[in-house]
Amino acid sequence: MISDFKIKSDFEMEGVGIISPFYREDERGYFLKDYEKNALNEMGIEGEVSEVFETCSKKNVIRGMHFQTIRPQVKLIRVIRGRIRDVIVDLRADSLTFGQYMAVELSHELFETLVIPRGFAHGFEVMSDEAITLYKCIGDYSKESDTGIRWNDRDVGIDWHTKIPIISRKDSELMTFKEFKELYGGL
Numbered sequence: 001m002i003s004d005f006k007i008k009s010d011f012e013m014e015g016v017g018i019i020s021p022f023y024r025e026d027e028r029g030y031f032l033k034d035y036e037k038n039a040l041n042e043m044g045i046e047g048e049v050s051e052v053f054e055t056c057s058k059k060n061v062i063r064g065m066h067f068q069t070i071r072p073q074v075k076l077i078r079v080i081r082g083r084i085r086d087v088i089v090d091l092r093a094d095s096l097t098f099g100q101y102m103a104v105e106l107s108h109e110l111f112e113t114l115v116i117p118r119g120f121a122h123g124f125e126v127m128s129d130e131a132i133t134l135y136k137c138i139g140d141y142s143k144e145s146d147t148g149i150r151w152n153d154r155d156v157g158i159d160w161h162t163k164i165p166i167i168s169r170k171d172s173e174l175m176t177f178k179e180f181k182e183l184y185g186g187l
Contacts, residue, residue: 005039013090013097015117017043018104019076023111032111034078035136043115045074047138054080054134057126062151062165064123065089065158065174070145072118072187074138082131083107084124089149089156089177092119093186099177101158106133119187121149123171125162148174 009017022033035049050073057063064087077086086104090097104114105127116122124133149156151167155177175183 005036007039007043009043011102013088013100013102013120014095015044015115016088016102016120017115019113019115021111021113034111034113035076040074040115040138045115045117045138047074049076049136049138050140051137052135054132056130056132057084058166059126059129060162060164060166062123062125062160062162062167062171064148064151064171065121065156066123066146066148067091067119067121067187068139068142068145069147069184069187070142071139072120073141074118075114075116075120075122076136076138077106077114077116077122077124078112078134079106079108080132080134081108082126082128084126084128084131084133085161086114086122086124087158087160088116088123089121089158090119091121091180091187095119098186099156101156103158123148123151125160125165127161149177149180150174153177
């Protein structure tokens with residue numbers, strides 16, 4: 001079955017995509033369908049959404065770079081209000097883009113969902129005064145393997161636009177990319 005979503009998947013990093021949802025607007029307001037299993041299946045992603053959560057963050061907040069070492073999750077990221085610069089790092093050891101990052105701007109105005117396959121670290125920086133970000137995850141949460149790499153790791157070299165970031169203590173104490181490679185080799 002062909003989805004009524006538009007899917008952009010021509011990124012350098014294999015498996016990454018952006019889904020533009022079914023959207024209609026009239027004098028009453030709008031109707032939006034932001035999730036369709038068939039659209040994900042067309043992208044080669046199987047499984048059911050196992051958890052949904054959202055964050056509300058102030059301007060200059062950087063969250064990340066998070067992942068699970070055991071049973072990594074697929075993440076579907078959409079901004080409900082505001083604008084973020086979403087950043088992912090490829091942690092798949094067998095990937096041609098292992099250790100590289102890419103950034104995509106997401107805003108509530110376009111209703112787009114960033115599809116992040118298993119094997120990536122994920123984070124974002126808030127570009128607007130405030131941003132509400134919705135996450136849908138395919139795969140169960142694993143508290144024991146929930147970790148990340150440092151947002152400002154030199155080996156990854158993410159070019160953050162935020163000059164005076166607001167970072168959680170947890171995120172500032174995450175491992176370096178070098179430590180990740182030594183401990184896990186890759187995902």
